[in-house]
Amino acid sequence: MSLKQRLTEDMKAAMKAGDKDTLGVIRLVNAAIKQREVDERIELDDSAVIAVLEKGVKQRKDSISQYEAANREDLAAIERAEMAVIERYLPAKMGEAEIRAAIDAAVTETGAASAADMGRLMAVLKPKLAGQADMGQVSALVKQRLAG
Template sequence: MTLKQQLTDDMKAAMKGGDKDRLGVIRLVLAAIKQREVDERIELDDAAVLAVLEKMVKQRRDSVSQYEAAAREDLAAVERYEIGVIDAYLPAKLDESAILAHIDAAIASTGATGPADMGKLMGVLKPALAGQADMGQVSALIRKRLAG
């Protein structure tokens, strides 16, 4: 079953179950997916749907930090709930040692030696770690690994 189909089925289940909060979040996700499909005139595969989900989680994390800075805990709680619902559709995150193993394999395969090869490494790692790791964290670990 594709991720989009799973979202649609979960939307129907939330409707039947009367879970209005979850239903709202799933509808937001499906609307974002549909918007991207219409804009780009393509049918999104699971990888592209994961990219949409990751972007939505990132936006909500940014919102949470802004709401907390403005002392709006009520709004931050709503965003955290949405993050929880969206995270359920993302693959499990890799721990730091697994990410480092991927980085080491990429360094070996590309022959990267210094910070100038950062782009080459990110080009190899981004598709491999899509949805499984925060690319900001990956970037920081690559810098640390290439520095010494």
């Protein structure tokens, strides 16, 4: 079952169960997916849907930090709940050791040797690690690997 189908099935289940919070978040995600499909005139595959989900998680993390800075814990709690619903659809995150192994494989594949090769290395890693690793962490580990 594709990720879009799973979202649709879970939306139906949330409607039947009367789970308004989950239903609202899934509707927001489906709207974001549909908006991107209309804008780009394509049918999104699972990797593109994961990118939309990751964007939603990132937006909520930003909102949480802003709400906490403004001492609005009530709003931050709502954002955390929404983020938890979205994260159910993301693949399990990789550990640092797995990320380092993927970086080593990509270095071997591309022949990257210095910081000047970072862009080429990240271009290889990004599609492989999408949804499975925080790309900020990957970038930091790549810099570390190319520096040493």
